[in-house]
Amino acid sequence: MTASHATWRRALLSLALLVSASFVGVFLLGGGRAEVYPSGNSTEVDATSLTSQDSPAAANQLAGGRTLFVENCSTCHGIDASGGDRAPPLLGVGGATVDLWLSSGWMPLAEPTAEPERKPAKFDRAQVLEIVRYVTSLAPALPGDPGVPSGLDISHANVAEGFSMFALNCAPCHTITGAGDALAGGIQAPPLHGVTKTMVWEAIRTGPGNMPRFGPGTISPAQVVDIVGYVVKDIQRPVSPGGLSLGGVGPVAEGFVGLFVGVGLCLLAALWVGDRAETEEDGEHDGHDGPEGPDGDEDGEGGDDHRELAHA
Amino acid sequence: MIDALFTWFDERLGISGSGRKMLNKIFPDHWSFLIGEVALYSFIVLLGTGVFLTLYFVPSSKVVIYEGTYAPLRGQPVSEAFASTLNLSFAVRDGLLMRQMHHWAANIFVGSIVVHMLRIFFTGAFRKPRELNWIVGSTLLILAIFNGFLGYSLPDDLVSGTGIRISFSIVESIPLIGSYAAFFLFGGNFPGNSIVPRFYILHVLVLPAIMVALIGAHLGMLVRQKHTQFPGRGHTPRNVVGSPLWPTFIAKTTGFMFLTVAVTGILSALFQINPVWLYGPYVPYKVSYAVQPDWYMGWLDGALRIMPSWEIVGFGHMIPNVFFPAILLPGITFGVLQMWPFIEARLTGDHAEHQILDRPRDRPKRTAFGAAVFSFYFVLLGASATDVLANYLSISLNVVLTSFRFLAIAVPLIVFPVTYRICKEMQSVPTAGQRKRANIVLRSAVGGYTTVRADQRPGDAVPRVDPLPLDEDVEFVPAMAGIPVVSDDSPAQSRPEEPAPDTSDRPRGGIFRIPRDYR
Amino acid sequence: MATKTARVETITGSSHMPDDTEAAAGSGEPGASPRRVRIPVASVRADAPQFQIAAKNPRRAEIVAGSGFLMAAVGFAGFGAAYWQNYSNFWLAITFSVGFGGLGYGMVIWGKYLMPRGPFSESRHSLAPTQAQREVFIEDFASRGKVAVERRGFLVKALGLASGILGVVLAFPFIRSLGPLPGKTLRQTAWRRGSYLVDITGRRIKTGDLEVGGFTTVFPPDDIGGAYSQTMLIRVDTPPASGYLTPPPQFAKQRATWAPQGYIAFSKVCTHAGCPVGLYQELTKKMLCPCHQSLFDVTDAAIPIFGPAPRPLPQLPLYIDDDGYFRAQDGYDEPVGPGYWERGND
Structure with a gap:
């Protein structure tokens, strides 16, 4: 028909394409959930070396850790890690x-005040392990210190x-x-x-920030491994056979x-189904004594067919 | 053959007489009359999928050791209800689809009832003679919410179990009879072993039976009283304008039913709902954060959250805190809802019959009141997500909760005058709400601009055709395509109250003809 | 009786009046059966626009509707295949939806474009009967009732007695037998003087089991997993010189020895709606209820400082026996959990 009709139809077509594209995209995203949250460090360095703290080869690492500490941590925590004002x-x-x-x-911290x-x-x-080695070398660990888990x-x-x-517990x-x-309170x-x-x-054993601390008296070493296993294997890769x-x-x-997609789609369908199909003969071009007439055609499905049929 | 069969029934039941009238029952051509049908059809989905679920669900609190396919629960003690729900989700073919469709359909069911009710409210369709149907409908809403809660609780998972714990406290809070009512309802002190089987029989038999009966009454009254209609060309209080039941409406509404089923299916394909295996079985001393009921109970949960910590104690008795948001508030809500037609009639003094709907803007007070009340419940619904909102917006939980306390009072107070004002403004603009035809600005080759009106699109204009009365005298008799329609040559005699039908200049040859007489 | 007959006649005489639809058209001959009373259809032209279908090109509409049905056929066949092959929920659901979507699409196109597009109208009459009809009904009802019921007062009373007893008796199976009476169960828990504090596995908790800033859920040994006896044991701090955590002033005397060696125990059942208050914020030393976000201050006798909870969490008095195990000095001194009518001030 006329140019405006073609435009209209094109717009609808591209809308439909957009919708189906996002549909597919959403699906790929859903399927790729595990990729969104990659679990496990890419470089899982074995921490066993930490246990051999007195070996002569460790001196180099200690120096490296010291350098990193002085450069990155000492501003706030003090050059000897004895703490500061903030x-x-x-x-x-x-x-x-x-x-x-x-x-x-x-x-x-991103900023000292953040x-x-x-x-x-x-x-x-x-590097992290170097800093750990350096900081732990400064003072003997307090009783109950879990240490960095090895292997x-x-x-x-x-x-x-x-x-x-x-x-x-979690x-x-x-x-x-x-x-x-x-x-509560912004935590x-x-x-x-x-x-x-x-x-x-480490979080279970040390209780960072407001998190309670669970020692071996409440959660045994084997149970901690069980919890870690559940978090890494199941929480981070949940079984979601039902969709997003x-x-x-x-x-x-x-x-x-349910409300906005479910009921929404049903209402859009109702918009399309409920209104009387109209032809040009039906309408006069001025809209006087307007009844609560059909007031929209943002139908969910098959919108363009609807128009084509009425105007074909 | 079919003929003989029909005659057999007709001779015994007399279908033809009233059935003939039924074929001509008119359904208004307006989308908003289909909202209630969304509810009806999602109820049918609920019945269908629900029957499937009962085949596999075991309504028992008996503790068994889970031996199914879901590794994180294997070897754990769970109730039979929970184990069978997992079995239904993982081992039964189609089981997860049916579970998800059932749950999504429940969400759509209650949602469409609410939207339907809003439409009825804002257009004044509840007025005389339809007060009874309003009461039946609002009873259905209450039952739907209640039954949804029961069904949500059946899998006996950690999240829903926490909800049952709260509901025990709510029942317990009723003055005088609370603790007895709670003990009788739950078969003893919480948690007991009776919850799942009792909730089950209520959920699958008692409440659905009542609802089916009420839906029957709802539709029966609708047929007897006939539809309301919006004001429009040829629409009078003495008629109903639209499409006849047979064949037009049947085709459209059946199609619409299938579309509703399809929407439920699409949701079930794309979005996982209530993954109880991730929640684990309910254990009274375990709990998860971010627990909420389904949305239709959310306003109650929100009310519980934002209620100040008041409690009435005296004379050796106590009216607990939860009584006010969880018993008193819904009591007032549903009481006023049920009685609204009479309340409004009392306020306005309008006791006349109404068949033509109001436009919301023409009743600014009712519209503003309804919008304000609705906004109040919407705020409460939002308040049931305080923790989730605080988490996503990175605001302090305390700030969010305090804001909701403030919003629950402030928002309705703002919505009322704003809505009232908008209604008043719209009244003064007769064409408000009507679609305007677009103008197209054309630029000529030499740079001049002209404006032409865009092509008309459906819905741009108002139907010019008058409704054709379809009472005893006019018949639909489908003719074979191509056979010319016999023109009627008896003397024209217009009906007094109907304007002469528009004779259009379209060529003859429609596929329906009208016989001169009908025997 | 005479008046009544007359009234009935009036009714009969006026009974045509509600049926005035067709009569108004003036064409119904008296004596004709109601079904035959109709106006000639001459006023409706066979080619009236209302009878036309909306599609200008019916063939095309037919193809569109038909393709919807074909899509449905493909969808349902796909659903069958997905079921047979035990595909995932997604494929089952999507084929199912395509099937029903196609069906619905086709049906709506059919109804909307290939059937008379109307509009049509039917007439509507008030359902309210005339005043006279109503009066006759009431009169009949009352006069028959007078004969049948009013003179038989004894029967009415006897019937009432029988149904009354039935009603009372039915209340027992349908209400009373549903559950036990609350009795004392809401007032007391399984905690007794000397109860050991055991965790969910039944292991007795002893000093040093918890880290500073740690908690665990404990029960009395005879009610492990109990909904009402669940208790949060928290190691708040290293104890002051007295060996006990200092209670707030209002409990200075009563609770002086309830929290030995920095350990303190509160009921885990929220006083608001009964949820397990399992969230312990270690630095701020607050317990948060996950359901409605009531916040309890552990260092201040678990008094609610935020949210809807109206009462503090009851505190379990602890002592450490000679073997270093935690035990309860006594049960809770007030009912745990949410309020109820009989609870009163205690």
Whole structure:
């Protein structure tokens, strides 16, 4: 027909293409969930070397760690790690704490006044371990210091036991899907996606920030491995055979989809189905004494056919 | 053959007489009359998928050791209800699809009831003679919400179990009878072993049976009283304008039913709902953060959250905090909702019959009141996600909660005058809400500009054709395509109250003809 | 009786009046059966626009609708194949939706474009009967009732007695037997004087099991996993010189020895709606309820400082026995969990 009709039809066609493209895209994204949150460090350096602290070969590493510490940490924590006005002392905090705060990207802070937040770690694994080695060499560890786990093996973790312990001790803050949530007073329980098994282990044992600290008296070494196994194997790669997991926040997201997508699509279909098909003869070109006439054609499906038929 | 069969039934039941009238039942041609059908059809989806689910679901709290395919729960003690839900999701073919469709259909069901009810409210369709149907409809809404909650609780998972715990506290909070009612309903102190089987029989038999009966009454009253209609050309209080049941409406509505089913299916394909295996079985001392009920209970949850920490204690008795948001608020809500037709009639003094719908802008007070009340519940719904909002917006949870306390009061107070103003403004613009035809600006080769009106699109203009009365006298008799229609040559005699039908200049040869008489 | 007959006649005489639709057209001969009373259809032209279909090109509309049905056939066949091959939920659901979508699309096109596009109208009458009809009904109802019921007062009373007893008796199976009476179960938990604190596996908790800033969920040994006896044992701090955490002033005397060696125990059942208060924020020393975000201050006798909870969490008095195990000095001194009518001030 006329030019405007062709334009109109083209617009609808491209809209349809866009919708189907996003549909496919969303699906690929959903399928690729595991890629969105890569788990495990790319370079998992074995931390066993840390145990041999007195070997002569360690002197070099100690120097390297010192350099990194002085360059990146000493401004706030003091050159001898004894703390400063805006940062706590690091003497005796233990290797696990240092390792966790560095590999989670909480430290070093973006600005000296900023709040710690998840960001890509500034140092690679070897550098982190160098700093850990340096800081732990400054003072003897306090009793109960878990140390950096060496050779953490979760391949034989009992995920069922881990799930049970997770639901009891972790889910109250991190949510049962590990999505994380806001606690009172601006505190956040961070999401558990994209953290390494070592970080999970260290967080349980050291209780960073407001997180409680779970020692071997409450969660046995085997149970910690179970929990770490559950987090890394299942929380981070959830079984979602039903489609997009909607952020793992449960009925809030589901209700949103149900109302705005579900009921919305039904209403769009109703818009299309409910109105009388009109032909040009039906209408006079001025819109007087307008009844609550058909007032829209943003039909969900088959919109262009609808128009073509009426105007063919 | 079919003829003989029909005659057999007709002689015994007398279908032809009333059935003939039924064929001519008119359904208004306006999309908003289909919202209730969304509810009806999602209810049918619920029944269909629900029957499938009952074949595999085991309504029992008995603890068994899970031995299914889902590794993180293998070897764990779970209730039979939970184990069978997992089995349904992982081992039964189609099981997950049916579960997800059932849950999505429930969300759409309640949602479409609410939207339907808003349409009825804002257009004044509840007025005399339809007060009864409004009461039946709002009862259906209450039952739908309640049954949705029961169904959500059946899998006995960690998230829904927490909801049951809260509902026990809510029942317990009723003055005088609360603790007895809770003990009788749950078969003893929380958690007990009776919840799942009792909720099950309520969910699959008692409430659905009541709802089917009420839906029947709802539709029966609709047929008897006939539809309301919007004001429009040829629309009078003494007629209904639209499409006849047979064949036009049947075709459209059946198609619409299939589309509703398709929407439910699309949601089930794309979005996972209620993955109970990720939540694990309910254990009274375990809990997850970010627990919410389904959205239709969300406003109650939001009310519980933003309620100040008040409690009435005295004379050896207590009215607990949860009573106010979870018993009193829904009590007032549903009480006012049910009684609204009478409340409004009392306020306006309008006791006349109404068959023509109001346009919301013509009733600014009702519209503003409805919008304000609705916004209040919408704020409450938002308040049920305080923690999730605080997390996503990185605001302090305390700030979010305090803001919702403030918003729950402020938003309705703002919405009312704003809506009222908008209604008043729209009243003064007769063409408000009508689509305007586009103008196209053309630029000529030499640089001049001219304006022409765009081609008309459907919906641009108002139908020019008057409704054709379809009472006892006019018949649809489909003719074979190509056979010319017998022109009617008896003397023209217009009906007094109907304007002469428009004789268009289109060529003859429609596929329907009208016989002169009907026997 | 005479008046009544007369009234009935009036009704009969006026009974045509509600049926005035067709009569208004003036064509119905008296004596004709109602079905035959109709106006001639001459006023409606066979080629009236209302009877035309909306599609200008019916063939094309037919193809479109038909392709919808064909799409449905493909979709349903795909659904069958997906079921047979046990494909994922996505393929089952998407083929299912394509099937129903195609079906719906075709049906709507059919109904919308290939059937008379109207509009048509049907007439509507008020359902309200005339005042006279109503009066006759009421009169009949009342007079028959007078004969049948009013003189038989004894029968009415006897019937009422029987149904009354039935109603009362039915209340037992359908209400009373549904559950036990609450009794004392809401007032007391399984915690007793001397109860060991055990974790979910039944292991007794002893000093040193928890790190500073750690917590664990404990139960009395005879109610492990109990919904009401669940208790949060928190190691808040290293203890002051007295060996006990200092309670807030209002409990200075009563609770002086309830929290030995920096350990303190509160009921895990929220006083608001009964959820497990399992969120312990270690630095701020607050417990948060996950359901409705009530915040309890652990260092201040778990008094709610935010959110809807109206009462503090009850505190379990602890002591450490000679073997270093934690035990309860006594049960909770107030009902745990949410409020209820009989609870009163205690």
